Amino acid sequence: MHPVLKIVIQRLLLGLLTLLVVSIVIFLAVNALPGDFAQAILGQSATPEAVAAIRRDLGLDQPAVTRYFSWLADMLTGDLGVSFAQANFASFVGTSAESGSGPVTVLQQITPRFQNTMFLAGVTAIIAVPVSLTLGILAALYRNSAFDRGVNIFALSSVSSPEFFLAYILILFLAVLNPVLPSLSNIFSDMGLGERLRATLLPALTLTLVVTAQMMRMTRAAIINLLASPYIEMARLKGISPTRVIVTHALPNALAPIITVIALNLAYLITGVVVVEVVFVYPGIGQLFVDSVKIRDIPVVQACCLIFASAYILLNLLADVLSILSNPRLRHPK
């Protein structure tokens, strides 16, 4: 077998293993709760029917290992369970969890929101990736110039600002003082693309500011590191033009670090999305997650957590695999 393929398969298996272990961690974290779990979760005001439903749902009478595997099997088949709030609500209005027209499942709750979040992340990535790569490469090429310092100060400042600070500044200038964009993102399923973009733009810009700074700094560091290598000096001493030095000598070797930078920052987006969605009341998975955390809606929290973690692990895995594939030493073994 080609050694690269072997390494890639190894990494993929490792990624899957990590995912499995993470699911155990998430499961254990929730099941570490003492006492009457369902009662503790729902508080005193819960209807007895809801408490019973949750007990049955979680199979609290079975051993933890059995529970874990049935939970995992459910997750894999897309059955993310029913949220406590929905179960409580359903039993309150008199429909039971078993009946077909029962409460909305977690999967039904999450799906549209997941799509919205992906849309937001996608728009952000489309703006942020080209901008930050350009800025990063320019800063590296003109390093220690006024441009480099300016960009660096800007990047440091926006990296270290909390997302909500950037968000409110953007709201202040682009929604309140100059009302060009809406400050609240009302997204409906039957919205046109243009309108949807307009509603998404402000949160996307906020995320862009955060991610761009980080990505740009990492790109700059990677490129400077690369430009210091002896083979770049060698190319210059061969009388190669600066453009060609960059394109044929620096770029092929910069691919791996740049890919890593992009994937790591897209992974970072996932975390950033939570706060930004709350600020703009953007109906994404982050907002749902935070709401569920506040009302301790464990099935939803677990499902969201698993989705976030999977996306995060997959992106890191992707970065890993792509940078292996772009390494000439591994592609052309001895």
Added chain:
Amino acid sequence: MSLWVWILLALAAIALGGWLFRYAGQRITANRPYFRDMPYGVAFGYVFAGAAVLGGIWLYFQDGAVFFRWAVHGLLGFAAAAWVFRTLGRTVGTDRTRKFFRSMPLTASFGLLIILIYAVLAIFAPLIAPYGQEEVFQQVNALPGGDPAAGGNPDHLLGTDQIGRDLLSRLIYGAQNTVGIAFATTCLAFFLGGSFGFLAATLGGWLDQVLSRTVDVLMAIPSLIFALLLMTIASAWAGTQSWQLTFYMIVIIAVIDSTRVFRLSRAVGANIVVMDYIEAAKLRGEGLRYLIFREILPNAYAPLLAEFGLRFCFVFLTIASLSFLGVGIQPPLADWGTMVRDLAQFINFAAFSPLAAALPLMAAGAIALLTVAVNFVVDWMLQKSSGLKE
């Protein structure tokens, strides 16, 4: 769409200006190498920067640009303060402190100054703040500015919140609570991550394997998400006392963050452990305590200190975010994240009362300012320790 047309036109003008600028430079300086070898991109950059400065000056004198003027004043004020601070550092003090300030860029001295101010605020908050953080007054929702005609109250410079607490006092106490809690959390994270990291690096073997793999798994979950998950569970565990939840939050964030500290201190430790002087000490028969405390740690201070700064920022931002989301520091403790959330709706009054709209930004800015400051200092430290050869 006329906006886009204007932007395009401006860009075209700058592009032309860049070419003219270089051409003029070549002519005037009789083809000096600087202008002769100047890439077009650089010339474009100069003209673009010039245009941006001119635009800024124009905007400054516009009537409506209140916030822009504040931003400019703030920026210039901070720059001046940082400059004075650095000059003071260069002339006052011992030789060593003066040397310390000599190579310092303005950004770093700005950072240092801000950190000092925050430290003073946090430590002496009860003396500086006009009122207590939980003190409730008659007038609720007093507007900032202290002008009774405009809905303010001269006793409360920044006004009061919806249940009548003095906002200035809460802002100052926020330094104590938010910064103090973040600091304690970071220390705890460092204690945990640092000790395990150095142990793993020094001992190696199965202990290292177990710890490293555990950390790998914990780091595979994005930290804010993990924190939120654990906070959910903690909230079910915590009693009715609000301090309990705050306490759980400190432990949770410290544990999550200690994984990052573990990674770093293990890497730093591993780099030091392969040094010949460690081998010499091992072959001498030295014990583990001596190895870690006398041989390894003294060489790890510099990277650890920088990491402490970065981790502090990270913890501070995480706590602020959690509080902003409503699951972090619990009332009645005053804290900046919660204040931002509570005051956020004022931002819509920007057109009528800029000061009121600035309230949530002040709390958020207080968070940003400290993290920016710490980052500036850390950036300088890192550059100083590694970047000289660049």
Added chain:
Amino acid sequence: MSNLVEIRDIWIEGRSDEDWLPIINGIDLTLAKGEVLGLIGESGAGKSTLGLAAMGYTRDGVRIKSGSVTFDGIDLIAASAATKRDLLGKRIAYVAQSAAASFNPAHKLIDQHIEAPVQHGISGRTEATQDGIELYRRLRLPNPEEIGFRYPHQVSGGQLQRAMTAMAMSCRPDLIIFDEPTTALDVTTQIEVLAAIRDIVEQFDTAAIYITHDLAVVAQMADRIKVLLRGDEVETADTRTMLSAPQQDYTKSLWAVRSFDRPAKPAPATDATPVISVQNITAAYGRMPVLFDVSFDIHEGRTVAVVGESGSGKSTAARVITGLLPQSQGVIEYRGDPLPADYRKRDRNQLRQAQMIYQMADTALNPRKTIGEIVGRPVEFYMGLKGRKKRERTRQLLNQIELEPDQFIDRLPSELSGGQKQRVGIARALAAEPEFIICDEVTSALDQLVAEGILRLLARLQDELHLSYMFITHDLATVKAIADEVVVMKDGRVVEHGPKKEMFTPPHHPYTDLLLSSVPEMDPDWLTELLAERGRENIGDAAVGKM
């Protein structure tokens, strides 16, 4: 005007923090067409900086303050970037020290080779490729037809260095700068590269500046030699004059280094118990075996030199003796008693008796401790001395290694020169009052004059304290200078073993013979004669491969 390169009164500075420090102070340099000039000096002499300046190039953080550089009538300092680009690669070429780092890992060798001729418009791709293969053949690379289609990491160091020389030749330049091209190579590989470089430079009548710190190497390569010391020129003369009649004291002292030679001590009594006896050691890193059935004895007051090239297992042998790498088979005996294989199982006295001195003094001394703390720790640890007694003993030790205690005891390692650091390393070993010291390439990171001082110190200490040394080195000159017995290692095995006198007189084991004959000598005709005598097929990697 016959000079190809003319450098007049050049001053070059390098940035350190906020200040500019001088690197080159007003040096003149001329080079005629087809001439080879050797630039020689110790580290920090500014040889590379001057070599690059001859190309009109300075690295980041370095600037030419004043002076002129003219290449074939073109003023390189005033020339525009485009003019310089047109010259570089085409008429002036560069061969770097580390070929492995200077080839782009992402492209095949031949693609990098033809880049200069194609970009400078000298020839087309096919033509340049054919020419490249021809050059590879002339430089005696194995498989010249195919080797160019490999990636840099697939080719060995010596071959890469020759491929880089071929690349420099690709446009048939008038001038090539060789920047220590063989420094990173083993001796047997070095000789092959030297022969190849000399041939090709002669064949095309190319002028060259050959930068090195090795006198014997420069004697083979250069027509003329220029000696530099800390940015100043010491003297310039043609090679034979310079070797036979150096004018300046500094040059003379450089030449004299190679004359240090200590008479071997009489053989030990046959029934004497050795201090350390290595018996049939076999050891492995994980599953990779590195040592096979290694045996030798080290007797009291004697020096055993362990010689071999990189990867021969000589340092691994030291790790086994100290217990850092427990052997899988065999025994180490200390005065007749077997030592536990793992150092953690040895008692304090056993640890004390075997001390170690390291190659890189930089990493051997804790940068955060003062010299007094470094040397004082073993005194306290083993001898139990504290307070004033400890300080007195430390001062005594510093005196012993010829460092003035008052001046050095409170300094940090970073405030010391390389030679001084190495002396502190010796003092730390002495502080344990051992019988046996392992010296792992202790002089190879040092300049020749400093290295000689260290060797003399070690010799004196041995006489005074009856120490036994295991002296690991790849440098046969050092062996000649200090050893009583020699162990030659190759691929983890001992290939020859005996008293020094026997080792340096024929007949030899073929590998020892190759090793000995590959060490360049100061005689400028040495390489020519050697090639005539042995033939090109019997030097370097090719010869090693035959064994």
